[in-house]
Amino acid sequence: MKNIIALLLSFAVVVPTLAQQTQKPPLHGKNWMAITGKPLAATAGAMTFQKGGNAVDAACAMLAATCTMWDVLSWGGETQALIYNPKTKKVIAINAMGVAPTGATPEFFKSKGYNFPPEYGPLAATTPGTPGGLLYMLANYGTLSLEQVIAPAMEMAAGYPIEAQTANSIEREKERIKQWPYSKKVFLTHPGQKREAPEAGEIFVQKDLLATLTKMVEAERAALKKGKSRKEAIMAAYDRFYTGDIAQEFVRGSKEQGGLITMQDLAKWKPIEEDPLMVTYKGIDVYKLQPWTQGPVMLQALNILENFDLKKMGYNSTQYIHTVYQAMNLSFADRDFYYGDPAFAPQEPIKGLLSKEYAKQRASLIQQNQNNPKIGPGDPYPFEGRKNPYLKLLKERGYEMDTTKRNFAPSHDIRNGSSMVDYQNRLLLGTTTVEAADKDGWVVSITPSGGWLPACIAGNTGVGMSQRMQSFVLDAQLNPFNVVAPGKRPRVTLTPSMALKDGQPFLSFAVQGGDTQDQNLLQFFLNMAEFGMTVQQASEAANFNTNQLWLSLGGSKTNDRKPKPGHILLHDSTPAAVRDQLKKMGYTLTFDDRTSGPINAIYFDRAHGSFWGGSSNHGEDYGIGW
Template identity: 85%
Template sequence: MKRVLTVWLAALSLHTFAQQTQKPPLHGKNWMAITGKPLAATAGSMIFQKGGNAVDAACAMLASTCTMWDVLSWGGETQALIYNPKTKKVIAINAMGVAPTGATPEFFKSKGYNFPPEYGPLAATTPGTVGGLLYMLSNYGTMSLEQVLAPAMQLAAGYPMEAQTANSIERNKERIKQWPYSKKVFLTHAGEKREAPEAGEIFVQKDLLQTLTKMIETERAALKKGKSRKEAIMAAYDRFYKGDIAQEFVRGCQEQGGLITIQDLANWKPIEEEPLKTNYKGIDVYKLQQWTQGPSLLQALNILENFDLKSMGYNSTKYIHTVYQAMSLSFADRDFYYGDPYFSPQEPIKGLLSKEYAKQRAALIQYDKNNPNIGPGDPYPFEGKTNPYLNLLKSRGYELDTTKRNFAPTHDVRNSLSMADYQERLWLGTTSVEAADKDGWVVSITPSGGWIPATIAGNTGVGMSQRMQSFVLDSALNPFNVVAPGKRPRVTLTPSMALKDGKPYLSFAVQGGDTQDQNLLQFFLNMVEFGMTVQQATEAANINTNQLWLSLGGSKTDDRKPKPGQILLHDSTPEAVRNDLKKMGYTLSFDDRTSGPINAIFFDWKHGSFWGGSSNHGEDYGIAW
């Protein structure tokens, strides 16, 4: 009787929820622009109104969010999926920076670190966002760099800062004071009680404006010499990565103790890749490669395909338990097997995304309780290979015999962080950019890096990335993600796209560190399994698992260890579901917001229109026409 009641309550919750949303859905016929700040969404609309395509608009929104320090800046990293209507294919843009010269495990261990640091110049990979933006614009956009950067340059000349960013600066001012160029930019009232800007204060970034102006001037000069649009944009690229901007960036980085060299900048390039994908009930879901956590969502879908989720009921006990277990299984593989595919050893991604491997993983789910001992599986046989890391896994306490269920080392279940600190690190944010147009171009971007408190590189106005912290220093944790010069860390950043019947179906992304693919998985299932609209799905109550290794935060191993059975639930979770989960071994926590801001576009082919969703969990905003 209790099980029936639980399912009924969950169904009732969905029915009640579906009546209204806190934000209205967006509707558009010609174009749609959604991102992390209202002013940045306006920048996208300005480009659309001037005739730009979705790539042009997405680049303008990316530039604007970087300028507004929307938990990222110009020195961070960009990763994108683009649907090209001319080829009818999804392409992936890898604009993740790399570890600089001298960034070795030995270097960081000599300074007492278990992971590269969270903040400061030693946390910085080479900047990727500038290169990624220019690559996308030159290859798939239609406008000049000057046109696309115009909104961001107006913002750099002075914009009214919102309270979220202003208060973040004030909270982090003691750390900001360590770095002279950051102090100069951020602490506009140095020496006063409140040293950060006030909400609504016009925030001016002269150095950044000068950097952007130099890039535009270079483009103009190249065009005057008869260069093509693409050649002119790439001339600006060269000035940033090889010219006087690069020299000042490196000088400012090294002056403050960083490792990045001029050769590191000159040698780095964005990469256009084939995305990874899986098919879930006739829908092709695309993710970036295994240098991101994106394939973990594909793995989870493969596992969940073996269950009748719809019959369980939205956020019923059985549904929550099944999704939690599937995520724990896929994240255990992420934590051990994901890394930069351009470095040896090669990740067993074919095996990891095998449907047969997913069936083997699904068979491990216990129906009556949480399994705190989930660890990485063995995907190698599904590639016809032998796992070279069996001894390493066994030395950590893992048991890969699929007839047993002892999958986690005992030392992995402890964590020294408080729950509040752990959750804050789990939710470390970024932003997202979604754009689509009537001609069929679709863009999904999850950029990040260089968030406050950022170390600004000299007089460039550019905040440096903090993504080095996502490397490991010990191959026992992950032999594929050990820091090395020129290597990309395995990041949490993970834009998503889905096609149905060969046409765009969904474009979606979210901020929130390790929770990104947890929330995107549930958003997708909310629409596909439970029939929610895109806005309902962005606002719907999700769960978060803490049964994973943190990718961000903390320089000690104990700071990042999994918390098996810990689960975040929405405040509205029925008492019967709470009681059931407790009996199954879960430790519960609650919040009225259980995901980062999800932004998404749904393609309504029946009516020839777009539906936009932007959740009520942040400042994210969309405009459509």
């Protein structure tokens, strides 16, 4: 009898009711909604709305503010966004990811003893993408001037009360920061003292960054004075950053510290407006960026999970956790081998990867009663009418492509790598998110990152350089689509999301957390679509993470990045019966009291003509609605 009761409990449906209390209240608004990773930055978005700006203006203001606050990113990082344009009723994608600089080749990094490009310092830097992305979005879809939009960020650069999270991060990383003279000058405000970083609440001043932002505004003003249009004036600021005196100092400072970025690299780089990818899950159209991000992994997982009755299984039941875990593993195995920059050969088989028929084939590989530690990439090529050119390579890696057999991982994928703690830290590496919407229908979802602490600042610009080079591989055997090359974008974890229902915005959502992003976003979406949670309940709900994937960040050795088959992170509240069942299915369990994000999201309440905002109870994320 005890065994029967335990089994029933493991399949129990635990769904929050609409009245269930959340740790943070949901946000409500009629006119606009602004949510991001820091309270002060959310205020910058609110200030911009109050100036009459639209959601794009507000999103750009929040992006500028979070960069200035070093909210796990800076001005030299990268930006990727989805924008719903109510005039065209379409979702567009903004690709403002920087590229590998001149000289960044596999041979160069291997000559220095790396298995992956380094985590820190000037050699970790792609070209800066965030300034270009912000200026492009603002010029083409905003309504205000650059000066109006970045005024809060400029005021903060002149001095703002730094919060404990960032101040303590500086103190923890001060020995690394001391390696770079310009970073040391900015961050270590009390040199030689026991605590060399700023204190929480101390007014943190960034004179060099303020000078850089001022130069951009001066370029805009000068262009307007000459009779240029609003858009032309904003792009004049763009030119000053990427080809003018700001660029010259950025390149000089980078090279002085051993970096590779050239003036030509900055001048040639451009943000790209592109079509997003989309799949339909039970009548809801879900949008993601192209496979230079990991975004399609969520779309693949949704296609696989459409073949199962998740609602019947019950929220976070044993069978639900097992099924979603396996679907994520199948999708991440494809990500780890087939995703990369579409602007470079070879061409990613994205049509096949997102095929519903391919998803059915992948779903058939899920074993109902045990974890499969030997899942490998599938063969999507037949589902787009092509022959897989990498069958030989996959065979050399040890993958069996015969679909009548189980895929299995090569031996080096299964060996134990670095400690579980180090692996988990790399898995959860953070960034920030920006969500904005307005009454006219504009919706923006951004997952910016790069240039996080400890950041190497490029000369006297005050701009921290990106660390995204580490997401490339140096060996085609790991992923032939993501091998580093000059001018190429790395395959990143950054993945804003948007969903439409009946042709109208339904959800706009994003999360920080490295390789966990699309895991948490997938479960957040299912929490609402399958289990009827409110947006705040869904953002706080207990999720789980798979570690059965190749890490995208952290560690310069292959051993640091290897998958941990069967390892799963569960919430502390997971019932004992579920834990026991998962162990019997071959899982290795770890636990935490925060497994949900932090997720930021906006739900569009069509019945009442209002917005619901959700902002996770994990971290300093914050929102304001009106």
